Every structure is written in C-alpha cells, then in structure tokens.
Amino acid sequence: MKSTISCCMNCQERHLACHDTCEKYLKARQEYQEQKHKIIENARKDNLAD
Secondary structure, eight states, rough: SSSSSSSEEEEEEOOTTTGGGGHHHHHHHHHHHHHHHHHHHHHHHHHHHH
16 A cells, blocks of 8 residues: 555646645545555454454
C-alpha cells in the first residue's frame, strides 16, 4: 500500500481547494481508504485467530 496519495504531484490543473473537486484525487483517495480498511480488517482477523 502506498503511504501517500500522489496523483496530485506535478498536476498542471491543481488549484486552491483542489482536493474538494478533483475527480482523480477523489478516486485515488477512495481506493487508498479501501486498501487501508482491508489491511485493518486483515490485522484484526489475524489478532483474533491467535
């Protein structure tokens, strides 16, 4: 899993408050959150199995 969301780096269309409206960022953030949730759930399952 990436430690940061990097789709904004060197983006020519970036502007103030961009993260509120940018489709690329919103999609990348959602994917990041889904991956993070899966990792947390897997860790919880591993802890319960021990």
